[in-house]
Amino acid sequence: MGALDNLKKLSALDGVSGDEKPVRDFILSHVKDYVDEYWIDKTGNLITYKKGTGNGPKVMLDAHMDEVGLMVTQITSDGLLKFQVVGGIEDRVLVGKRVRIGEKGVPGVIGFKPIHLQDKNERTGAVNKKKLTIDIGAKDKEQAEAKVEVGDIVAFAYDPVDFGDNKLMAKALDDRVGCAALIEILKERYEFDIYGCFTVQEEIGLKGAKTASFQVMPDIAIILEGTTCYDLPDTEEQGMSTRCGKGPALTIMDRSVIVDRDLLNHIVDVAKRNKIPYQFKQTISGGTNAGRIQVNGTGVKVAAIAVPCRYIHTPVSVMDKSDFENMIRLAKETLKALPAAGNLWGTGKTDINLYREQGGVEYV
Amino acid sequence: MFDIIKTLAQTFGPSGNEKKVADTISGMLRGKVDEIRTDAMGNLICVKKGSGKKIMLAAHMDEIGIIVSYIDEKGFLRFGNIGGLPPLIILGQRVVFENGTVGVIWYEENIDNMKNVTLGKMFIDIGAGSREEAERLVKVGDMAVFVGDTVEQNGKIISKSIDDRIGCAILVETALRQPETDNEVYYVFTTQEEVGLRGAKTAAFGILPDLALAIDVCDTGDIPNCNPMAVKLGGGPAIKIKDRSVIAHPLVKDLLVKAAKNKKIPYQLEIMKDGGTDAGSIHTTAGGIPSGGISIPCRFIHDAAEMVDLNDVNNAVKLLTEFVKSC
């Protein structure tokens, strides 16, 4: 399947928040023939526009291009690299990982003090990332400085692996699953105008979604995401969030958003009618671009469809391929059936253009 | 006034699910304002047209509650919080779902220290014997709110969801009195305040008012051994100076103080260390909207029984009416 192939290629590319260019270039080359217009905005979002065959609401589809990573913050006198994380990465995940640094992709590893040499507190205590460094093999500061600069972005260097029963392991599944799905969705034409937005800097605070939605001013937005999943046997069922292989997950509420009831019901209806498996995300932790987009302008009706990803925010995230395929199906069918779901717009809708004209006091 | 408060307080409306409250309010105001509309986030916007300043008055319709996240095979419900729920205070409380199903909140009793009783260790019992039986009444994603009568006693009102149906009631009452003014007044009943001041943001963007007030509740400092705060129950409506979300615009604050002094309405000045209001999100909307607030001193905020003084409420209506006329 083409989409899965794209997903693998996308996950192998580096796109840490703020440096999404490699991912954006790949996406652009794969969607530009299918859309009517596109532009890269000032924040780096790739916004594509696909005209509808009829009238209807303006729909924004969002998938974020960025992934969590690291940044070099200092080069020590012995040529090691101090770093800080970009986005949320748990400290122990960093230990013993392969990384690529900067535009040139200088290889390095994150070392760790051997257990034999750790004192008692270190043995029983948690990892402290402030004590970790990246080793590129440099013999001294000078040699390291010739290869790497302070401020260079660091990405995990992990290639995707097919394994087990229909599983895929890869870095950055959050949110290359969304990107790959959105590429696929844009290949078809729908009844109303679609804005496919590949956004930047979700992991450091839902940044790109804010500027993208301001430009698009959508009526409806659907967020395509990778979401938390921990369906391991020692977890009580209510704490699993989602389960791998049980279908795409629909968010009802998280820390950033309470999704629109009507839109959610519409998606559930579509899933049932088309016999597409789905599940509800069972925890209310985390946040997505849905939260940012919902409060844009005079308000947007939002929902999120996500692929459950085990070990999210690590270089060894795992998903079930069927969830990914079903996410694409569910999103496409949802869009096709949208014109029939008349309660999603119509009465009470305010005139967005009017508010745009009233854009506030302006000095320029 | 009490009837309006009671009707509104007893209407089901957790964050994201405020439609019933909106319907109730638009029923009350139909014919009394020039326009009633809603936006994509469900805010209810009632407009009294005029040629003067655009004034936005906001009170939030949503109340705190719980959302079902999982139903186990024995029929017990696990849940997450909608808005700020103090864990130990909700133990043993009744909650009610939109369809009338009642549940009791309890906890896993084998926990040693009550401090470790987090929401994750709690469940709701709706008397179901199995998952199937439970699912006939409640589904994952359904929301419930506290059960709690609305009573008047000794000049005070005790009820669930005073926060912020009291603000809604004050706006309704003010709108019904139809203050004489050239100003264009937007009575805005907002959504999703308890989960992050969300509805007010889009409502304000749609209106772009010249100034805005949030009508909400604030803590008091007059119960035994509590955190210090100068506001007292019955001391008059509180004019907001600062809360966690905003420092009131000096102009708005001064206008309110002037209005109170002109009409000899008792008032207090509010600095609330915890908690924010819609004023915070309106303040930073678009190019910035000067915002402030009138708060009703309220004891036991976010509990199933909140308490306000009816005099403060009536004086808030007077103050708001005068404010709308004089600014």
Add this chain to the structure above:
Amino acid sequence: MNECGELLKKLGSLSAVTGRENRASEKIAELFRPYCDEVKIDHFFNVIGIKKGQSENPGSVLVTAHYDEIGLIVTEIEDSGFLRFSAAGGVDPKAIGAMEVIVHGKKDLFGVIGTKPPHLIPPEDVGKAVKMDDMRIDIGYDGKKAKELVSIGDMVSFVSPPQELLNNRIAGKSMDNRSGVAALVEILKELNKLRHDDDVYVVATVQEELGLIGAFSVTYNIKADLGIVIDVCHGDMPDAPSDETFPLGKGVAVAVGPVLDRRHTKAIIKLAKEEKIPYQIDPETGDTGTEAAVHEVAREGIPVILLSIPSKYMHTAVEMVCVDDVIATGRLAARYIAGRVKE
């Protein structure tokens, strides 16, 4: 002290506690006026200096530095005349014991924040951090007089006159971010010597310490093609992490990171090298905690550069900066604006 140092001392003596900057806005405007075509104070008391560009089709550059300062706010006037208070901005309760203050009541009133003598501290409280709720301001009046003069909500600023120190350093309250405002004036002065195509909006913003509030308003109202934010970053200190702090006197800290526009940031670093303006690299992995986070996502997005002046002892009454760094910041920003490459 040189001209910039004297200006900074003047700025450090103003009081503009966050949320109530109106008392200082006109004074800031006065400082901008000699160098601008127009100066406005907006509805939030942001002070906006406008300097027109020479191009027929000018772009626009927005430079912001906040001029509010942290302080205290009176929450209650006790019958005894002592004042209870809470923080306006990020005040560390440990750093305000035995401070001189001015309470901005009906008139400015001198006061001190009292502390309990060590002799009277019960043994169980020794070594514990003190809470703001347990402190009082003493203005030396009884309750009746105090209530006459002071109202709940009155602001309190710290008394800490700017002190010149060795090596062109100045210490005092509100160097965060009056040093940034001094850099704004430096930019205006420099621009008067240079040709610049773009219209430049130099803005001293309000309520940064309350959550970047002033920046929300100006970045929305002024549609800019480029944003430059000037704020302070942490100066180096013996027990602070060396990759998050920057030495004083070693130049302006140019931030690199996801929030900052990479192309402009690279270009300004190149310019600093060419012009031999001292600079340091400030890696910022998150949203920087500065107004740059607001610029970045304002409207359709404003590409933004963050320049920081290293400041030791941030959010105390003795914040310390080096005037040379302020000048470097102003020069670099002005030269970048003047020589800006068009997209």
